[in-house]
Amino acid sequence: MAGSTKDIDALIELMARLPGLGPRSARRAVLHLIRKRALLLTPLADLMGQVAATARECLNCGNVGTSDICDICTDERRATGELCVVEDVADLWAMERSGVFKGRYHVLGGTLSALDGVGPEELRIPRLADRVTAESISEVILALNATIDGQTTAHYIADQLGGRVRLTSLAQGVPIGGELDYLDDGTISAAMRARKDL
Amino acid sequence: MAGSTKDIDALIELMARLPGLGPRSARRAVLHLIRKRALLLTPLADLMGQVAATARECLNCGNVGTSDICDICTDERRATGELCVVEDVADLWAMERSGVFKGRYHVLGGTLSALDGVGPEELRIPRLADRVTAESISEVILALNATIDGQTTAHYIADQLGGRVRLTSLAQGVPIGGELDYLDDGTISAAMRARKDL
Incomplete structure (x- = not known):
């Protein structure tokens, strides 16, 4: 993209591949990062490097x-x-x-x-x-x-x-704070079938 | 947060401070990054470090x-x-x-x-x-x-x-592809006042 430079463009492109971010929000995020360089960008770069070097799946459970x-x-x-x-x-x-x-x-x-x-x-x-x-x-x-x-x-x-x-x-039923009006039929049926005595 | 480790928690917390991401999407993004370590996490860490070291405001125009x-x-x-x-x-x-x-x-x-x-x-x-x-x-x-x-x-x-x-x-008026029904009154008024001969 014209207007910025190669590294910044590449950073925007990578950020846009994160789930939940698109091209527009990636640009906003990168500008925000550059503005908050000491507070956000540098620590994020360091932490990502650290996590990339050390993160692994637990051989036992997959966590x-x-x-x-x-x-x-x-x-x-x-x-x-x-x-x-x-x-x-x-x-x-x-x-x-x-x-x-x-x-x-x-x-x-x-x-x-x-x-x-x-x-x-x-x-x-x-x-x-x-x-x-x-x-x-x-x-x-x-x-x-x-x-x-x-x-x-x-x-x-x-x-x-x-x-x-x-x-x-896990039990199926009405979520805490859930309103019946917004629940799907399947959940209401399951909650009805599993109803409990008060 | 229990379940992960200190570095990963810290990374989630920093990511959640980006505009457009909240705690939940930051967790999703970090898991995605760890899964795509070679393709995404390591290059992102490197690029962020590079941008943190080199990005600056143009002394002339502020770009x-x-x-x-x-x-x-x-x-x-x-x-x-x-x-x-x-x-x-x-x-x-x-x-x-x-x-x-x-x-x-x-x-x-x-x-x-x-x-x-x-x-x-x-x-x-x-x-x-x-x-x-x-x-x-x-x-x-x-x-x-x-x-x-x-x-x-x-x-x-x-x-x-x-x-x-x-x-x-910049001229004010109807955006390309815009439908009148979805435009605010101010835009319609401005477009009307600035109408052009065909």
């Missing part, structure tokens, strides 16, 4: 961290015996923010998808079965997304592990 | 580049005598993308604003008057935003330069 085995897998205060299966690292982080689960995780790295040619071997499903045995897991909680692919994956895992371990999945 | 005087100011093919005044560098880049203007620019760095305490000295207005004389400018094109602050600034500049130079401003 992202800076060591071969992640902080959660090595944390002895975490309950052993409970394994929460999630689709990807963002879901693991979301579970951790809620603070509700004290066990360990297993990140599949996606969902089974016939259309995209994703089979069990592309995911960490064989490794899940291994862990259930090796770590004497008593309960596997399937925290997969409530999508068709997510539910297909949940059924496949249930088939694989069937009988060897207690299998549970 | 952002990597030398004391920017590529546009040093380009001898650009028409001298015409100066296009814009509020900020993003506006200059937008003008350049259109390719319609072959002269040089003057970036004010904002607009006059009594509320925010921005006076002529906080902007590059005194420098604009100097350039008009020093560079024998014959026409100053005010390409300021059609906002109250932008128009106040335009009037102030017109007062300052009055009589010394031809002053013009």
Whole structure:
């Protein structure tokens, strides 16, 4: 793009490839970075370099961290015996923010998808079965997304592990603060079927 | 945030400070960066470091580049005598993308604003008057935003330069591809007043 220089243009182009940013917001972001050079641009460059050098997937569970085995897998205060299966690292982080689960995780790295040619071997499903045995897991909680692919994956895992371990999945219902008027029919049906006595 | 590590958390926090990104999209972006380490994260870290080291404001016009005087100011093919005044560098880049203007620019760095305490000295207005004389400018094109602050600034500049130079401003009217139904009243009025014979 005329008006700026080669490096700045290249930076805008790379930034525009981030999810959530397009060409226009990438230009705004880069101008903002240049204006806040000491506060933002230099620290960001350093941190990105550091993360690029050290980030890796946990060999055990698939979480992202800076060591071969992640902080959660090595944390002895975490309950052993409970394994929460999630689709990807963002879901693991979301579970951790809620603070509700004290066990360990297993990140599949996606969902089974016939259309995209994703089979069990592309995911960490064989490794899940291994862990259930090796770590004497008593309960596997399937925290997969409530999508068709997510539910297909949940059924496949249930088939694989069937009988060897207690299998549970997250409850479906009305989200906290949710208004019925804005919820889809499927959620309302699920909440109705799973209604509880007061 | 539990679940990841110190460096990754710090990176997410910095990314969330970019315009257009919030905490959630910053997390998504960082996971994307880690997954595309060789293609995206490492080149981005390098480029950011380079831009942090070299980016500077053009001493002449206020454009952002990597030398004391920017590529546009040093380009001898650009028409001298015409100066296009814009509020900020993003506006200059937008003008350049259109390719319609072959002269040089003057970036004010904002607009006059009594509320925010921005006076002529906080902007590059005194420098604009100097350039008009020093560079024998014959026409100053005010390409300021059609906002109250932008128009106040335009009037102030017109007062300052009055009589010394031809002053013009961008035409106002219906944008190309614009539908009347979606335009504000002010734009329709301006387009009506400035109507042209076919």
